[in-house]
Amino acid sequence: MTGETQRASSLFSITAIVVSMTLVAIGNGIMLAYVPYVLARVGAPEWTPGAAVTMIAFGGLVGCVIAGPVIRRVGHARAFSCSLALVIIAAFLVALGIHPLLWVFARGVYGVAGNFNFIIAQSWLNHASDNRWRGKAMSFFYMAYVLGLGVGAWLFGRMPADGNLAPLVTIFVTTVALLPIGLTRLPTPPPPARVNVDFAMAWRNSPVALIGVLAAGGLSMVVQGFTPIYAATHDVGQADVALLMFVMQFGLLFVQYPLGTLSDRVDRRVVLIGTCLLIAGTAVAALFVSFGAMAVLMIVFALWAGGVESVYSIANAHANDRTDPDDFVPLASTLLVAWSAAATLVPLAVTALTPVFGDKTFIYAVMAVALLYAAFVAHRLRLRETVPPEARETFEIRSAQVPNAGALVEGEKAPE
Known part of the structure; x- marks a missing residue:
């Protein structure tokens, strides 16, 4: 196969993966919009909307554990089909x-499938991408996935919430998502390596990064999961809830990118x-x-969500700055497990405390986590030297909703 043909094949393979995951x-x-919105409005027990959010993250943690063994047993393609089958179920x-x-x-079942999907897709992207443009391919994948979430929320606003059309549409688009993978001759990634989680190494290299990923897991799941519940309990209409969830996804572009670029030039901890x-x-x-000033509220929540996304991506970059390249795979594995654990425990705590402190509990929780993490970073800033810009990894857009899962099943290095 000539170099030009191989490049075209790789680009086609990447397009198939990105289209499928979008x-x-x-x-x-x-x-994400339908389930909490309906549960908050039908008189379900008060704890159930929050429990549904928590179960997504818990399922994701289970997905982290089982993905490697399943992929080793049946391969990427069959495992991907199985993960989409779980979404459909x-x-x-x-x-x-x-x-x-x-x-x-x-x-919870979706949560298992969600991290499973990410692990397979990111591993496949790493293998299919040329080293010269792998970073751009991953950034494109993150943006396409997050904007796909926004499009899904927008579509929810244009379908009835009192029937089962929303889950039926989800079944349809997930079934269609099987076609790009099933109809292309994707190169098979190498057998996955053993998962190597090393919290001691992650803490030794960068306490700021490890705690940052923990903070980002809780922040992201709380903001994305509890916002539609909060809006629904204030009698916000379905179309406005959907538009709010749609607008929040654009924080990835309009907040994270300038902050990430700035972090390439000054100390990331600052x-x-x-x-x-x-x-x-x-x-x-x-x-x-006020929910009466919906346009202002949407701007506030878009900035809020964008800030939360930025914590994950900047902390991830800071971790890579201080880690030997040979440790990148165990580092990514460790950070993913940390993210998943925090994404389970923080929403669980918010769910338990909401009956006591009211429907704004999730806002107080986000504020507390952000301020505590800022204080921790400020403390660490005084204790450790700054990494000069020329010694840093280049910042890449990453989403806290799509954690760096591919490293859990990375085998040999992707082809040059």
């Missing part, structure tokens, strides 16, 4: 009717402190802005 994201965006359970406990279980102050400030604004 379709999955559209279905996920529909369900989860949507089918929701389509059966409003049964709160069944819906909570279904979101940018992390500023980002946490942005998160805390927008949280204060979220407490007081």
